[in-house]
Amino acid sequence: MTENGIWNWEHAWEVLPDLLEGLVVTIEATVVGMAIASILGLFIALAMRSPSRWVTIPLRFVVDFIRMTPLLVQLVFVWLLFSTIPTLVVGFTVLGVHYATYMSEVYRAGIEAVPKGQWEAATALNLPKSRTWRAVILPQAVRNTLPGLGNYAISMFKETPFLFAISVVEMYTKAQQYGALTFSYIEPLTLVGLLFLLVSYPTSLLVRRMEIRLA
Amino acid sequence: MSDFLQTLTSRLPSLGDAILVTLELTLGGAVLAMALALLLGFGARTRSLWVRGPSRVFIEFFRGTSLVVQIFWIFYVLPVFGFKMEALAVGIVALGLNFGAYGAEVVRGSVASVPASQWEATIALNMSWFHRVRRVIFPQAWALMIPMLTNLLIQLLKGSALAYYITLHDVNFWTTQLRRATSETVYSFTAGLLVYFVIAYLLTWGMNALEERAKRRLGRGTRPSLRDVVGLRPAVGTAAITGRGTAA
Numbered sequence: 001m002t003e004n005g006i007w008n009w010e011h012a013w014e015v016l017p018d019l020l021e022g023l024v025v026t027i028e029a030t031v032v033g034m035a036i037a038s039i040l041g042l043f044i045a046l047a048m049r050s051p052s053r054w055v056t057i058p059l060r061f062v063v064d065f066i067r068m069t070p071l072l073v074q075l076v077f078v079w080l081l082f083s084t085i086p087t088l089v090v091g092f093t094v095l096g097v098h099y100a101t102y103m104s105e106v107y108r109a110g111i112e113a114v115p116k117g118q119w120e121a122a123t124a125l126n127l128p129k130s131r132t133w134r135a136v137i138l139p140q141a142v143r144n145t146l147p148g149l150g151n152y153a154i155s156m157f158k159e160t161p162f163l164f165a166i167s168v169v170e171m172y173t174k175a176q177q178y179g180a181l182t183f184s185y186i187e188p189l190t191l192v193g194l195l196f197l198l199v200s201y202p203t204s205l206l207v208r209r210m211e212i213r214l215a
Numbered sequence: 216m217s218d219f220l221q222t223l224t225s226r227l228p229s230l231g232d233a234i235l236v237t238l239e240l241t242l243g244g245a246v247l248a249m250a251l252a253l254l255l256g257f258g259a260r261t262r263s264l265w266v267r268g269p270s271r272v273f274i275e276f277f278r279g280t281s282l283v284v285q286i287f288w289i290f291y292v293l294p295v296f297g298f299k300m301e302a303l304a305v306g307i308v309a310l311g312l313n314f315g316a317y318g319a320e321v322v323r324g325s326v327a328s329v330p331a332s333q334w335e336a337t338i339a340l341n342m343s344w345f346h347r348v349r350r351v352i353f354p355q356a357w358a359l360m361i362p363m364l365t366n367l368l369i370q371l372l373k374g375s376a377l378a379y380y381i382t383l384h385d386v387n388f389w390t391t392q393l394r395r396a397t398s399e400t401v402y403s404f405t406a407g408l409l410v411y412f413v414i415a416y417l418l419t420w421g422m423n424a425l426e427e428r429a430k431r432r433l434g435r436g437t438r439p440s441l442r443d444v445v446g447l448r449p450a451v452g453t454a455a456i457t458g459r460g461t462a463a
Contacts (some may be wrong), residue, residue: 006295017340051355063450065408065412068412068416070387070411072373073387073390076404080394184304185291185292186293189287192284193284193320194280196279196280196281196284200279
């Protein structure tokens with residue numbers, strides 16, 4: 001504590017550039033993670049439609065297992081397991097795979113929401129299966145999934161601080177480092193919280209607008 | 216592998232303690248979150264700006280700032296202001312505040328989806344506000360909100376793994392200790408993750424039972440209740456024809 005009270009503006013200004021640097025990593029993690037999640041999620045959703053139980057039952061178990069266990073523990077696990085792979089890659093991949101299990105549900109709902117008549121029309125036109133998916137079903141399904149994708153992007157953004165556990169230097173780790181160095185946690189931690197709010201709240205408003213417009 | 220199993224069995228008693236800590240965090244956080252969710256969820260629906268405004272600010276604030284930041288803020292920064300809490304209390308409060316804000320949106324949304332005619336009917340019957348909500352609105356909203364609350368509960372359980380970083384000896388801590396003792400990364404973490412998975416599975420199961428019960432009380436049950444199956448009283452009315460559970 002200093003003579004000018006609990007909050008020290010000097011500390012705040014000093015740490016802010018570091019935090020913004022961390023914010024870039026945080027946003028990078030969200031973008032890369034979400035890219036992995038949306039692609040892998042789609043493949044999981046498609047594989048879950050397979051008629052063979054030998055595919056769906058093990059896949060269901062793996063997906064449930066990943067979804068119902070803590071991201072934090074998964075991160076540390078994979079990080080310790082593959083110590084030769086760069087930390088950043090491990091962090092982004094685990095984030096992506098974890099959220100892919102959520103995204104697969106979003107895709108499943110999106111695909112199921114495509115009216116049955118569309119399938120029947122594709123059959124009537126004798127479209128091959130791949131063409132039916134690419135030209136008829138997926139374009140409509142993906143439109144249904146956009147709000148879900150946006151919501152999960154926001155929640156992933158807020159979960160990136162878990163990366164501190166594997167020492168990826170994102171925004172929260174920067175704050176923690178500054179706090180450990182100067183013994184003043186109040187300014188960096190408060191600023192990190194505010195920065196999260198500053199990015200996530202406007203984004204969530206945008207997603208809500210998109211939800212209303214697409215509905 | 217046999218070495219690992221030996222160490223694992225010797226550490227089973229401490230696993231019990233670890234599960235207890237994780238459950239305390241999860242259930243304590245859930246109870247606090249639910250209380251907050253009800254308060255804020257109904258608060259965000261009132262006409263008065265003096266209630267609605269603060270409720271909305273509170274909800275958006277705790278949804279918008281990350282759980283990780285909140286838990287460490289309460290742990291590291293709040294003592295500076297003179298609020299020193301035990302680590303377990305910090306965990307429960309942080310989880311409760313964060314998921315209370317998420318839950319408030321679920322409560323608000325579910326209450327809003329109860330048909331307006333239900334409100335109108337209660338007004339026509341001259342029920343008091345509390346009576347309306349308790350007897351008519353909430354039972355219907357409750358059946359709607361349980362699936363979403365289940366998701367939040369599982370996320371809360373997963374978030375509780377953070378407790379290890381505020382010095383608590385939860386399942387996450389137990390896992391890392393097991394790994395340190397055996398230096399078997401794969402086995403240790405598989406064991407730890409399985410523990411979380413089983414807890415999550417049981418919680419989901421319980422919540423599904425709650426949902427079934429809530430639906431049955433509205434006469435919308437999809438399975439016969441245990442009492443219908445075991446009981447001697449024959450099922451009557453539509454239940455016997457459609458094979459659906461009767462309204463309790």
